[in-house]
Amino acid sequence: MRKYSNLKASVAPMVLGLAMVSTPAFAQDQEAAETAESVIVVTGSRISNPNLELSSPVGVVTSEELELRQTNTAEQFLRELPSAIPSTGSAVNNGNGGSSFVNLRGIGSQRNLVLLDGRRFVPADTTGRVDLNSIPLAVIERTDVLTGGATTTYGADAISGVVNFITKRDFAGVEINLSEQITEEGDGNVFRADMTIGANFDDGRGNVVLSVGYQDQDAVYQGDRSFGENNISSYTGDAGGSSNAIPAVIVGPIPGGFGQIAPDGQTVLSGVFDRPFNFNPFNIFQTPFERFNIFSSARYEINENVEVYSQAAFSKQTVSTIIAPGGSFFNNYDINLNNPTIPDGIANQFCAGLGLTAAQCTAGRNTQFGPTLADGSANPDFVNINTQVRRRSIEAGTRDSIYTSTLFNMVVGARGAITDNISYDVSGTYGESERIQTQTGFFRRSRLDDALYVLPDGTCISGNDGCAPINLFGLEGDLGSQAAIDYVSGLTQQVITKTSIATVNASVTGDLGFGISETPIQFAVGGEYRSFTASRVSDDASKTPGAVVGAGGAAPDIFGSYDVYDAFGEVSIPVFEGESFAESLTVDLGARYSDYSTAGTEFTWKAGGSWEVIPGLTFRGNYQRSSRAPNIGELFAPVSTGLSNLGSDPCAGPTAPTGNLLAACLLQVPAGSTGAAAIQAGTLLQPAAGQINITTGGNPNLGTETAKTWTVGTAFQPDAIPGFALTVDYFNIKVTGAVSSPTVGDAVDACFLAPSATNPACGPTFISRNPATGGLDGDPSTTRGLILQQSNLGRIATDGIDLSMRYNTDLSDMISLSLSFDGTWTNKNTFQATATGLDRDCVGFYSVNCGSPQSEFAFSQRTSMTFDEDYTLSLRWRYLSALQYEPAVNNAEIAAALADPAGCPDALGADPGGCVVNPEFTTIPAEHYFDLSFQWDVSENVLFTLTAQNLLNNKPKLVGSDIGSTSYNSGNVYPSSYDALGRRYGASVKFTF
Incomplete structure (x- = not known):
């Protein structure tokens, strides 16, 4: 029988960060004589040494742990690491680009590296990040997480650390895994099947493995959860939503400047907007996902000095995002007064406004004619109306984006011995990925313009084939x-990335045959060449600003490439062994030169060491001067x-x-425009659905970031307490010259904390408003x-403590007990976009500036x-400390409300104008999740295996729909950080032969 031993077998290397020995994995028992020699794989060092104790801590997530959780994608368990915060994953709908990523230490998913067996994997997009959906979990033996430079x-790319997926070596036999998961509500079904076949041959000199997997995941709609069914304003606490509504909201030219069409559809209720569109029910908490993947590996020992090996991975996956129906949104359109879709009452209001x-x-x-009469002369009676008719097109269905990603990644190499104590490894990797985004359900601006310019007889003035009148005024x-x-x-859009x-890569590793102590000095030297290319090619509509209505911005073409030559070296020097003051003392040094x-060119280096004072008690530390070159998207977008x-x-x-504030606002909109008039009249609406336009892009003049990272800690594994191990490590990361752009809060504060016509931050170079509405x-x-222009002016700093116990x-x-604990306390995580910007700390806070929330303290404990x-019962407890609304933003809102009591009479946020966040939404209490496995x-x-996730069926805390960024604040909650699916059940069976 298989004994549950994932924690027992790996306790020492897991918590001590030692060299990790990847033992052979078998689907059936074999004689010891048939097993191949174990291979030392070290994450965080090129040195292969079974006695190496790394000066940087490495955490490990075993395949047995993933089995207990019934994890289906790598992003699922990585986002729950105490040392990480959720990045793009299955809970991100509006803002999901079809891939999933990891964000170690919360300093950006582009600042950590994802490896497969210590080698780079083909990236998913122009940022160079690896899509975690493509990692074949069925063949992963363990995942090493090095959270340091x-x-x-x-x-x-490895400033905040490395995630290294280690595959099973010398797998022999057949393993079949089948699993099914479903929520207690009866939705969100996930089916997964994997089959892995492996065999050793030629007396163990060779091994081949083939693994095939399939997964299918259903959507979970926000409307199917009570807390997500109705959109809630984070400011008023009342029904929220979009002013792109039904019936439509009209913004100019009508008396009062704006208003919503009355329920009878005949007139506009001037100055009234009280029926926002509830877009929540159409959006989703879990994105549909389908994946087919193949993985294979082979090795053969030609002789004692040469072993050739290869690896190949293929994945084809489809991620679907579904957002609420589109419409005309916040654009200005030309509509003719004699358009038959305009009710008479609304036509009279347009006349009055004009x-x-x-x-x-x-x-x-x-008049029965358009701008010209039958004889071609100008029609003196024709009246053109330039207006916004914000009408939701629920009749056209939802806006869907289907991302189909196909990739392959191949490795070939040879390794072996040069001498008895020196070996070599030479390998080459090549991979390609293609992601095709297909959009449906979006209005095309040019066709909407045609369909709004219609004669009384119902014919389009443009005369274009297929054109028919669209009725934005209809109920x-x-x-x-x-x-x-x-x-x-009816047209589709396509973007191909x-x-x-x-x-x-070539490296030589081994020992020098001599050293300061009895153990020789270990070394690794080598060189590496890397070449990256990336492109994004869009159809004409997708790349043209405003051509696709409600698409969130254009996707212009991107073409970029770069290559880099590296030379690297590392040494591990055992200084003392078996002394009264040092059971062992080792110094680690390393350097890399990159062009x-x-x-x-860049030069990076590290210095560290580990001091085992007495058996079982080790102190360790590491300092690194790291760097990151800007990626293709940052350079060339x-x-x-x-x-x-x-x-x-x-x-x-x-x-x-009034006063300086009015002067600053008018500076951002063309003089004499209708937008300027709306600001002066006080009829400018708040941002629709809490969303605004931002303009940003790449900067080919960007340089590399520089990071200084250091860790210091201790590992304790006393002989007096068999089976017990503890590690405590302090980490500190500081990035200067960070590739970054100001946050929304930075840009707003730079102007409006000191508004005036002479403040450069208030000018149109930094803030450019809608000339028609002023918004x-x-x-x-x-x-x-x-x-928000990108630059190298950013500064990032984070520090904290990791604690691990087993x-x-x-x-x-008959009974064995295993306890584990992994926790991270983050002292701070600050970001300063420019030298004069706010040094913003987002640990324990949430707002539009902080993206995905980061708790001050998070841990995971398993019993x-x-x-x-034969039987294992396991309970996992995951904890997230409390959060609060970012004080810098909250205080600024309250101060602005008190300074303008007429504009916001209730400083606590009850005013319908929405000046201050509702106090009910300014805190998220500490959360406890429990998962039970059998x-x-x-x-x-x-x-x-049976699992019950979120055993207590915890619901996420309501914070409204516009308190944070759309990607993470969705459905009135933060679904990537706090479980929005509820209690879920899973069952799996594994057959081994």
Whole structure:
């Protein structure tokens, strides 16, 4: 029978960060004589040494742990590491680009590196990040997580650490895994099947492995959870949503400046907006996902000096994101007064807003012609209306993006012995990925323009084939004919992203045959060449600002590449052994010289050591000077306008700004425009759905980041307490010259904390408003919003303490107990975009500036009991400390409300204008999650696992829908950090032969 021993077998290397020995994995028992010699694989060092104790701590997640959790993708367990915060994953819907990533230490997913067996893997996009959905978990023996600088060992991108997936070696037999999971609500079904086949041959000199997997995951809609069913404003606490609504909201030219169409559809209720569109039910808490993957590896020992090996991975996966139906949104359109879809009452209000006489209004309304008469002359009665009609197109269905990703990654190499104590390893890697994004359900701007310019007889003035009148003034169900809906929304958009990676790596490792102590000095030297290419190619509509309505910004083409030559070296010097003051003392040194085709040369180095004072008590420390070169997206992405979040615009009503504030607001919009008039009149609406435009892009002049990282800690494994081990490590990371752009809060504060016409931060170079409405939202072709240029002016700093404990013991001959604890206390995580910007600390806070929330203290604790070696009951406890709304933002909102009591009479946030976040949403209490697992070794060949995740069915804390960034604050909660699916059940069975 298989004994539950994942914690027992790996306790020392797991917590001590020792060289990790990847023992052979078998699907059936074999004689010891048939087993191949174990291979030493060290994460964080190129030195292969069974006695090496790393000066940097390495955490390990074993395949047995993933089995207990029934984890289906790597992102699922990595986002729950205490040392990480959630990045893009299955809970991100609006903002998910079809891939999943890891964010170690919360300083950006582009600052950590993902490896497969210590080698780089093909990236998913122009940022160079690896898509975790493509990692084949069925063949992963363990995952090593080094949370500290590792650029000296692995090159750029490893400032915050490395995630190294180690595959099973010398697998022999057949292993079949089948699993099914479903929520208590009966949705979110996940089915997964994997089959792995391996064999040794030629008396163990060779081994081949083939693994095939399939996974299918269903959507979970926000409308199917009580807390996500209705959109809630984070400011008022009332029903929230979008002013792109139904019935439509009209913004100018009508008396009062704006208003919502009355329930009878005949007039506009001037100055009234009280029925926002509830987009929540259409959005999702779990993205649909389908994956097919193949993994193979082979090795053959030609002779005692040469072993050739290869590895290949293939993955094809589809991620679907579903967002609420689109519509006309916040663009200005030209509509003719004699358009038959405009009700008479609304037509009269347009006439009044335009200042037309009754006769002019009647003539314009009754003319049967467009801008020109039948004889080609100008029509004197024709009236053009430039206006916003914000109408939701629920009749056209949801806006869907389907991301189909296909990739392969191949490795070939040879390794062997040069002498008895020196070996070599030469390998090459090549991989390509392609991600095709297909969008449906979006309006095309040019066709919508056509369908809004319609003669009284129902024909389009443009005369374009297929054009039919669209009715933005209609009530629900009255958008127009199916032909009209198909004309404006029937086209699809496509964006294709391609990447490639090519590497050649050669290293020589071993010992010098001599040393200061009895153990010789260990070394590793080598060179590496890496080449990256990435491109994004869009269709004409996708790359044109404003051409696709409601798409969140254009996707201009990107083409970029770079290569880098590296030379590296490491030494491990045992200084003392067996002395009264030192059981062992080892010094580690390393350096890497890199020559980037884009960023020039860089030199990185590290120095560290470990001191085992007495057996079982080790002190360790490591200092590294690391660097990261900017990636292709950061260098070559064209400047374009997209979306970000802002709940409260300082220039918005309900009262008009005055004095210096008014001067600053007017500086950001063309003089004499209707937008300037709206600001002066106090009729400017708050950002629609809490979203604004931002303009950003790459910067080819960017240089490398520089990071100084250090760790110091202790490992304690006393002989007096068998089975017990403890480690405590302090980490400190500081990044200067960080590639970054100001946050939304930085850009707003730079102007509005000292608003005036002479403040450069208030000028159109930094803030550019909608010329038609005065807002920060609208058509990206005319409204750049906040301009957030990338630079090397950023500074990042984070520090804290990692604590890990293990205890394993036999309670009796029949019962064994395993306890584990992994926790991280983060003291701070600060980001300063510029020298004059706010040094913002986001640990324990959430807001539009902080992205994915990071708790000050997080831990994971597991208690497992194994009975009679056949039954295991295991409880996992995960804890996240409390969070609060970012004080810098909250205090600024309160101060602004108190300074303008007419504009925001209730400083506690009850005012419908939404000046201050509702106090009910300013805290998220500490959260405790419990997962229960049961495993049964039915026989030698069958292992059965049952799980109940989120055992207590905890619901996430409501904070409203516009308190944070759209990617992470969704459905009134933070679903990537706090479980929105509820209690889930899973069952799996593993057959081994």
